[in-house]
Amino acid sequence: MESLTIAAVTKAFPAKPRAHVALDGIDLAIRPGELFFLLGASGCGKTTLLRCIAGLETPTSGQIRFGERDVTRLPPHLREAAMVFQSYALWPHLTVGQNVAFGLEERKVPRDEVARRTAEALAGVRMGDLADRGIDQLSGGQQQRVALARALVVRPRVLLLDEPLSNLDAQLRVEMRREIRRIVKENGLTAIYVTHDQEEALAMADRMAVLHRGKLAQVGTPEQIYRRPDNAHVAKFIGETNLLAGKATSVDATGADIATAAGALRATFGAAGWRPAAGEAVQVSVRPEGWALAEGEAPDAIRGVITDQVYLGQRAQLTVRTDLGELQVLRLNPEGPAPVGAAVGLVARAENAIVLPA
Amino acid sequence: MDRRTAWFLLVAVSLSMAAGFLYPAYSVLQEAFLDLRTGKPTLEYLGMILADPVYREGLANSLLLGLCTTVLALGIALPLAVINHRHDFPLRRALALAVLAPMILPPFVGAVGIKHILGVEGSLNAVLGSLGLVPDSGPVDWLARGRFAGIALMNALCLYPILYLNLSASLAQLDPALEQAAENLGCRPWRRFARITLPLILPGMFAGGSLVFIWAFTDLGVPLVFDYTRVASVQILDGIKGLDRNPLPYALTAVVLIVAATVFLLSKLLFGGRRAGSAPRPRMQANPARLGGLGGWACSAFFLGITAVATLPHLGVLLLSFASHWHGTALPAELTLAHWQEALGSALVVPSIQNSLAYAGAATVLALVVGLASAWVVVRSDLRARHVLDTLTMMPLAVPGLVLAFGYLALSQEGKPFHGLIGENGSPFLLLALAYAMRRLPYVMRSSVAGLQQSDPVLEQAARSLGAGAWSTFRRISLPLLAAHLAAGCILAFAFAMLEVSDSLILAQQAEHYPITKATFALLTTLGNGTELAAALGVWSMVFLSTALIGAALLGGKRGGLGG
Numbered sequence: 001m002e003s004l005t006i007a008a009v010t011k012a013f014p015a016k017p018r019a020h021v022a023l024d025g026i027d028l029a030i031r032p033g034e035l036f037f038l039l040g041a042s043g044c045g046k047t048t049l050l051r052c053i054a055g056l057e058t059p060t061s062g063q064i065r066f067g068e069r070d071v072t073r074l075p076p077h078l079r080e081a082a083m084v085f086q087s088y089a090l091w092p093h094l095t096v097g098q099n100v101a102f103g104l105e106e107r108k109v110p111r112d113e114v115a116r117r118t119a120e121a122l123a124g125v126r127m128g129d130l131a132d133r134g135i136d137q138l139s140g141g142q143q144q145r146v147a148l149a150r151a152l153v154v155r156p157r158v159l160l161l162d163e164p165l166s167n168l169d170a171q172l173r174v175e176m177r178r179e180i181r182r183i184v185k186e187n188g189l190t191a192i193y194v195t196h197d198q199e200e201a202l203a204m205a206d207r208m209a210v211l212h213r214g215k216l217a218q219v220g221t222p223e224q225i226y227r228r229p230d231n232a233h234v235a236k237f238i239g240e241t242n243l244l245a246g247k248a249t250s251v252d253a254t255g256a257d258i259a260t261a262a263g264a265l266r267a268t269f270g271a272a273g274w275r276p277a278a279g280e281a282v283q284v285s286v287r288p289e290g291w292a293l294a295e296g297e298a299p300d301a302i303r304g305v306i307t308d309q310v311y312l313g314q315r316a317q318l319t320v321r322t323d324l325g326e327l328q329v330l331r332l333n334p335e336g337p338a339p340v341g342a343a344v345g346l347v348a349r350a351e352n353a354i355v356l357p358a
Numbered sequence: 359m360d361r362r363t364a365w366f367l368l369v370a371v372s373l374s375m376a377a378g379f380l381y382p383a384y385s386v387l388q389e390a391f392l393d394l395r396t397g398k399p400t401l402e403y404l405g406m407i408l409a410d411p412v413y414r415e416g417l418a419n420s421l422l423l424g425l426c427t428t429v430l431a432l433g434i435a436l437p438l439a440v441i442n443h444r445h446d447f448p449l450r451r452a453l454a455l456a457v458l459a460p461m462i463l464p465p466f467v468g469a470v471g472i473k474h475i476l477g478v479e480g481s482l483n484a485v486l487g488s489l490g491l492v493p494d495s496g497p498v499d500w501l502a503r504g505r506f507a508g509i510a511l512m513n514a515l516c517l518y519p520i521l522y523l524n525l526s527a528s529l530a531q532l533d534p535a536l537e538q539a540a541e542n543l544g545c546r547p548w549r550r551f552a553r554i555t556l557p558l559i560l561p562g563m564f565a566g567g568s569l570v571f572i573w574a575f576t577d578l579g580v581p582l583v584f585d586y587t588r589v590a591s592v593q594i595l596d597g598i599k600g601l602d603r604n605p606l607p608y609a610l611t612a613v614v615l616i617v618a619a620t621v622f623l624l625s626k627l628l629f630g631g632r633r634a635g636s637a638p639r640p641r642m643q644a645n646p647a648r649l650g651g652l653g654g655w656a657c658s659a660f661f662l663g664i665t666a667v668a669t670l671p672h673l674g675v676l677l678l679s680f681a682s683h684w685h686g687t688a689l690p691a692e693l694t695l696a697h698w699q700e701a702l703g704s705a706l707v708v709p710s711i712q713n714s715l716a717y718a719g720a721a722t723v724l725a726l727v728v729g730l731a732s733a734w735v736v737v738r739s740d741l742r743a744r745h746v747l748d749t750l751t752m753m754p755l756a757v758p759g760l761v762l763a764f765g766y767l768a769l770s771q772e773g774k775p776f777h778g779l780i781g782e783n784g785s786p787f788l789l790l791a792l793a794y795a796m797r798r799l800p801y802v803m804r805s806s807v808a809g810l811q812q813s814d815p816v817l818e819q820a821a822r823s824l825g826a827g828a829w830s831t832f833r834r835i836s837l838p839l840l841a842a843h844l845a846a847g848c849i850l851a852f853a854f855a856m857l858e859v860s861d862s863l864i865l866a867q868q869a870e871h872y873p874i875t876k877a878t879f880a881l882l883t884t885l886g887n888g889t890e891l892a893a894a895l896g897v898w899s900m901v902f903l904s905t906a907l908i909g910a911a912l913l914g915g916k917r918g919g920l921g922g
Contacts, residue, residue, distance in 0.1 A: 054538075076538070077542070077544045077545050077550075079542075083538075083539070085535045085539055086535075087533060089533065089538065090539075091554060102543055102545075102553075103543035103544055106543060106544045107544055150539075151543075154543060
């Protein structure tokens, strides 16, 4: 188990007319044994950061440390940071077993131990009986397991996973999520996992970092990121949200009172604890499931009219037209369709409304 | 593509291949295996060849020449290709093109130039003399001393670009993640090369290697210029000069064909069926690491050094074309434009350029039509017979030019089926165009196949779904998408047709119909300043070919691995 420190890492690719800055001053501290996710839209720099950790790219500036050891300039083959590639990168001229044994052979592990550990690693990903198969005889899911076994068998200091599930179908993806988390935890590995799939990140991560245009947008546990986003970008990227424009009327230790064009509401702060000044223009993020339909005469409710609804059995998605624009509202276990055209009032509890910089 | 069109194209291509390629090749074999008097099949002539110590020596020398050339060429090409694949160094783009320079000079013309540098009275001895290094026994005749080695080296220096291009293409198609995964698992650069990279590019290496081997094994031009008669190709040429129905040269040709075809088939069998590391298209761009400082300049120097040595023959030819007198000095004592002027007035030079342009141009068009049609069937149809077509169109690579030229010669005699291809005034235009086209077909075919494989059939299906017919889809969608590949293939085919030696030497009989290569040979054997005139002509063909090849590199290079 090893901690991983990324200090002020910047990576610029030469391009004309201006250099393309893929990573812009990233600082991260990843704890030993943590399954850490790098999440972001494509082009946000997450894969570049992973490749810098693997040593396949060299940062333009900044430092990467495994434990206390500076590895920024260490060539990839000396890093002990095994990687699972998005394309799996299994060698077509070697069998499944030879692919897995490769890293052990490079480490001059005695022959019988190579055989034993290869068999164990393949058994660990439930591929024990396919060691003699050729790579092109495997399905996508099997290739994925072999790639995982090949990286795990060398007992890396850090395990790197680059969108390992993106080539699999939906059902297998869900299965493999549990599988990868089980393997990482059983082996006590520090693992960095890159994905653009927010559901994957929420389901698997101990902690995660959301990247946006080469910068860290937020770092935290899945719950922190989802429930207490620090900025509008994170709120929109992870899950769905309604962003309401408003003005802070008063700010105290636990939250702020916000006045909007359609009514007033009470909001809490994001995870980083940013506070507006009284009178400052702000945005408030309320998730669709954060709304409740007001019962009876609620004076503070935001008034609107249901314009559309999608009934999905376990839930119903309502579109409500208000003075703040169209808002998305989710009702769980709806007992019947709400009538389109009906007037409703929407209320949100303070912990479901997050005040964000405008 | 509907199956009717596919069948039609398949049959049409197969018939033209049968007539233009299989039949002439078969007719050579037939002469070798049929008894002259009784007409019955016999192995007698083959036995006579294998029993004759002179022919045996010729075959052994040819084999050894092929082998040495291939090993030498690989020794040059492999480091070049790998360095260019892995590192970025100063002047990389320009140097990666410069190492292709040998391709613009026919090896035998280069041999003329090298003779003037390595001969008894050549530049090397002159330089050594001025340094006081000449032995007491008098200047060394470097060529006579190492005639065999000289031919092998000359061939290797001329042919390594074929291997370099094959290796570069294989490396370019390699998914970089495959190498990175090895690095990531703790593999050192050298071991990674041996365990991952080399096995994955082996198919490309053998494909290129077998081409180089067959070329050197059957090459006629260089041994002729070096006056080295103890190789099979020269023995065949000497044998047919009489044309008195002596079956032995035919039998020797058959042996050469069998060896060449075996090598070709072996390399196909060993590596053809296996999926190379290119099977999934690379997802990432290979990004060569920038080598700064001394390492970078060392790479540049390596490329420059190879180019310098490889262009020595070019330099020799160039100097020779300007030399009024060049004996015993490092550089010509006096420079003159007289040869250039005289060359323009020579009855051989200007017509030969015109002839070559016409022959090679017609051949390229023919090769394009046949090559594109067969590539289409091979890539886009589901006919089982398409594999046969694939092999058939690649077979000209396995059949030495000499064999085919020989077949054409025999079939164009009075009363034989190809006699009609000879024009009224004895012009071999149709004969040579057909022969060149057949030999260069594989180049057009391969680049068409590559182009078709890279363009998604969905693009064509979209056009069909919007109401475009088959022809209209081909013209408006497929052809524009293929254009770069086709142009690259055609330019290579054209360039190599201009350089073709065997067909040209054997099939062009009258001076006014000589192509460039035959005219060069004719000039070389002329007394007086024939050699210098040949050099001037050689420079002309260099100018032509460098223009053509730079065009090919610019058009197809980014995809084919050419140029880098």
